[in-house]
Amino acid sequence: MEPALIGTRLASAAIGPLLKKLLAGEGPGAGLVRKDAEVRLSGLVSFRGEKRTLTEKDVRKLAATLVERSWQGAGEPPFPADETEAVTDALAANLLALGDLDMDDVQAVRLGHRDLARRLRAAAPAPDGLSTDSALYLETMTEWACLHILEFFTKRSTFIARSLVEQTRAQAELLARVDAVLTRVPAPESEDAAFERRYLAHLAKKHGSLTIYGVDLHHSPDEWPLDMAYLSLEATGGEGAHETSGRQRDQASVRADLALARHEKILLRGLAGSGKTTLVQWLTVSAATEDRPEGMAYLRGRVPFVLPLRALTRHGERLPSPDRFLSAAGCPLTPPGGWTDRVLAAGRGLVLVDGIDEIPEAERGRARDWLRDLLGAYEGNRWLVTSRPTAVRDDWLAPDGFDELTLAPMARAEVATFVRRWHQAAGPDAAVYEQPLLDSLRTAEHVAQLATNPLMCGLICALHRDRRGFLPRGRKALYEAALSMLLSRRDRERDMGAPTGLVLDEAPQVQLIQRLAYWLTRNGRTQMDRDRASSIVAEAVPAVPDASAYPPDRVFTHLLHRSGLLREPTADTVEFVHRTFQDYLAAKALVDHWDIGVLVHHAADDQWEDVIRMAVGHARPRECAEILRELLSAADATEDRRVRLRLTLLAATALDHATELSPDLREEVLRRTGEVIPPRTPEEARQLAEVGPLVLELLGSPEDLSDAEARTSVITATRVTTDAALPYLARFARHPSLEVRSQLIWAWSRFDTERYAEEVVSQLVPDQLFYTVTDDKQAGALAALGLQPERLDIRYNVTERGVGLLHPLLPHVRYLDLCQIGAPVLKHLADLGLPGVMDVRVRVASDGPPFETLARAFPRLETLHIFGDELLPSYDRSELECFRELHSVNVYRTRSSWALPGR
Incomplete structure (x- = not known):
């Protein structure tokens, strides 16, 4: 109606x-x-x-x-x-x-x-x-x-x-807002306005690009346009978010660059490389330019003052008064007398104090007093102070009205967005490297584990492009580049001096931190008491000459706050910021101590896979050969087929980490791997999948496999139900074998619906293929792809709603499999009417086929396949008179009505 x-x-x-x-x-x-x-x-x-x-x-x-x-x-x-x-x-x-x-x-x-x-x-x-x-x-x-x-x-x-009251209120608010804007904008002809234009243009140019520190790049520029490469970061209310004046902690996530629209004063915490300084740049450029990104209009009329504390106190200077803000921060422009004071007094300032953690601990109290003096003298401005999480205690600035937020790690989708923007910023010649890197981030777990913040994502992107689309063959080179950047080069190249009063090169820091990684891994943990961590470092300091000149507690504090590898999730615990760094350094310690028995003893534990492979990378040739031989011997000694497979494949995947290996040993490992890969039968394929994602690195390429081997390889990969399997499976989407492509569509329900649809289903060659839909979510995803399948298989969990979602596809369907649907869905299809369907497969109960319903649903039906159990009665020819064009009916009686020939 x-x-x-x-x-x-x-x-x-x-x-x-x-x-x-x-x-x-x-x-x-x-x-x-x-x-x-x-x-x-x-x-x-x-x-x-x-x-x-x-x-x-x-x-x-x-x-x-x-x-x-x-x-x-x-x-x-x-x-x-x-x-x-x-x-x-x-x-x-x-x-x-x-x-x-x-x-x-x-x-x-x-x-x-x-x-x-x-x-x-x-x-x-x-x-x-x-x-x-x-x-x-x-x-x-x-x-x-x-x-x-x-x-x-x-x-x-x-x-x-x-x-009328509401109208009056709205007008009053509008007038107040206009007045506020007018007070922030200086007279157009004034000397202040002329200088302000020059100053904002200077800031936009100075902060309009991103720099990656600590990486040797021979084929890549070292700066990228900020507006192309910046990714909106998320922040959450930290554990120390204050509750002054009855305000409750805000634990909800908020875009970090919009947080100052809600809070006048923010203390923002974040790990090394989490994007604190990049956020300061983004806020500066957004305030300094007229073409502001979405949501940043609240910065209109604001004048940024960027105050990196590492630069302001480099030589022990007093923190600057407002008239020295520009000169102390290295700005070459000279403002009119009293200009900074006038801007701040009018409440137009955006004061960005970057890096409380980057000044000596003894000076942080003085920095807070300096900040309090500024807050008391100038109201109405916006204030952002950044720090690493453990540099200052909770509620450090809460009495001064600061809300505390913490930058969140990047989610998988944010990492993918970052990679795309990075390659766009890098120029057209970088585009060819984008998709291979995205594939690596899904398939190479060690890479994905590192890519959780902008700094590490930028490092990986730069290394990948600089090596012409190849990340270091082994993980060792990637981790070495990351460790070098975090432990020494980043602070040195930013001219930070020694904020903790210690000067330690990379090697002694690695020697000390790997002791912590060794203890955690040996004890099956990822977190330890702070006191235990401090004592482990204290015991090791005398044996490290470069560190022995300093008190052990100061060395531990330096490692905790400046290494970028450790963090304190609570006040009395310590852990690595990335589990992968723990594994890498634990492997190095195990090789240094030559605890090969420990390695082999844990070889069947999937938590030790990375440790063992990285130990092969750290080991010298003779040590490397011994580790691999011990793995093969342990495989021979076990009667558990699954463990034997795991140890054999672990040795095979470790080959790429070995810097030098005898040809005989390499051939032996490859020979044993060839006995199980590719799998010969579906049963072998299912057993192989029990090994886990490890097997994906060894399965063959479509062009190197026979049709039968391709099918069993796909069976294995579809049972490794992680995102790492998707790029591998997508390579078979255009395979000529119908059995291979059918296996791909049947495995859809084992993975995330939308992601699998986008990466695999959308690429399938439709020739002779039944698109199988098992639930309403898959129905919606298939419809969203805009495909026009001729063959459709609708299964048990698809409801009337799911059929409605499939409705745009149904006019294109000629062959329809309804063997696993219920009567309500069949009735709903009948109500819709599908005049294009010519061939239908249907499973029915022992009371016989619903011919009237089928005839109403498919008026042009030519062939009908009926599946049922042994009690399915014969039909009378007169029952078929309701079909106008039906010329073939096939009845299949089986012990189980679910056993479908050819499926």
């Missing part, structure tokens, strides 16, 4: 008295109350509060009356008759949601009836399984009800008075 027709049947005289029952009677008073005591919609409805006159059951009865009156006299309802109860329940839920909306009557009228109806539908529980006709009817009825409800609101005696 069209909306206009519903409107004519629900005339105001009929619908008005019904809907008016939803609203409470009007009480005395003008409604001009304090903002925090305003009467919300929940106070205007009759089914909420202490004096309610309707129950939820009454509202449902009212909804049922509305539904009935909307189609009386029309002969039949505008939706399937068997959905009347579901439609009534959904309409009642929408009406009840009126009491849940957080708004008043003035705001509701301002929305209008359509937007109010959308709000109600969003607030009410989503109805399940409604047909398209029912959903359209429900949408129209809700809008019609909202139109009448809003009319009632406008007739309330308080409405006009409150509307």
Whole structure:
């Protein structure tokens, strides 16, 4: 039924008295109350509060009356008759949601009836399984009800008075905002304005690019345009977020570059390389330019002052007063006398204090006093102070009104976005390296574990491009580059001096930190007590000449705060920022101590895979050969097939880490690997998959495998249900063998629906292939791909809703497999009618095929395949007269009706 027709049947005289029952009677008073005591919609409805006159059951009865009156006299309802109860329940839920909306009557009228109806539908529980006709009817009825409800609101005696009050408030707020903007913008002809333009242009140029420190790049530029490479970072309320003045901790995630729109003062914590300084650059450029990114308009009229503490106190100077901000930060421009004071006094400043952790600990208290003096003298400005997590205690600036936030690690999707933007910023010649690196991040777990913050992502991108699309063949070179950057080169190349008072090169730091990694790995842990960590370092310091000149506790503090490898998740515990660094350094310590027995003893433990492979990389040729031989001997000694497979494959994957190895030993490892890869049978393929992601590195390429080997290799990979398998499986999507491609589509349910659809299903060659859909989520994902499959296999968990999602695909389907669907879905297909389907496979119960339903669903059906158990009766030819074009019927009786020939 069209909306206009519903409107004519629900005339105001009929619908008005019904809907008016939803609203409470009007009480005395003008409604001009304090903002925090305003009467919300929940106070205007009759089914909420202490004096309610309707129950939820009454509202449902009212909804049922509305539904009935909307189609009386029309002969039949505008939706399937068997959905009347579901439609009534959904309409009642929408009406009840009126009491849940957080708004008043003035705001509701301002929305209008359509937007109010959308709000109600969003607030009410989503109805399940409604047909398209029912959903359209429900949408129209809700809008019609909202139109009448809003009319009632406008007739309330308080409405006009409150509307005028709201209008006055809005005008006052607008005037206040305009006044605030005008006070921030200097007179256009003034000397201050002329200088300010030059200063902002200088900042935009100086901070408009990103620099990667600590990496030797021979083929890559060392700077990238900030606006192309920047990725919005997420921040969360830290454990120390203050609760001054009754404010509660805000644990919700927020875009870090928008946090200053909500908070005037922020202490932002983040690990080394998490993007603190990059965020300072982004805020500076966003304030200094007119072409601001989305959401950054709150910085209009703000003047940034970038104050890197490492530069301000490099030679022990006093922290600068405002008139020295520019010169102390290295700005070559000379401002008019008193300009900085005037900017800050007007509340126009954006003060960015970067790196509390980068000044000596003894000077941090003095820095806080300096900051407090500035805060006391200048109000209304925005303040951001950055620090590593453990450099200052919780609530360090809370008494001064600072909110504490912590930069979150990058999620997988953010890493992919960062990689794409990095390659875009690197120029057109870098584009060819983008997709291979994204594949590596999914398939190479050691790379993905490092890529959790912008610094490490940038390092990986740069190394990958600088090596012409190849990351270091072994992990050792990648970790060495990362360690060199974090432990020494990054601070040195930023001219940081010695903020902790210690000068330690990379080698002694590695020697000390690997002791912690060794202890953690030997004890099967990733975290230790702070006191134990301190004692381990203290015991090792005398044996490290470069460190022995310093007190052990200061050495430990330096490693904890400056190495970038360690962190304190709580006040009394220590852990590595990346588990992969722990594994790398533990492997080095194990080789240094030559604890080969420990390595082999844990070889069957998947938590030790990386440690063992990296130990092969650290080992000298004779040591490397001994590790591999011990692994093969341990494989021979076990009777557990799974353990034997794991040890053999572990030795094979470790080959690439060996710097030098005898040809005989290499050939022996490869010979043993060749006995199990590629798998010969599906059973071998399933057993091989039990080894885990390790096997993906050894499975063959499509072009090197026979059709049978390709199928078993795909069976193995589809049972390694991690994202690392997707790039490998995608390589088989265009394989000529139907069995290989069918295996790919059948494995869809083992992986993330959308990701598998995008990377594998979308690439499949459709020739002779049945696209199998097992649930509504897959139905939606397949429809979203925009494919036009000729063959479709709809299975048991697809509901009527899923069929509705598939509806755009159905006109293209010629062959349909319905062997694993229920009667309701088959009936729904019959209601839709699929004139293009010529061939159908259907499983039926022992009471016989539903020929009438099938004939109604598929009027042009030519071939019908019926599957059932041994009790399936024979059919009479007369039963087939309902089919107009059917010329072939095949019946398959099996012991199990699920056993489908050829599938």
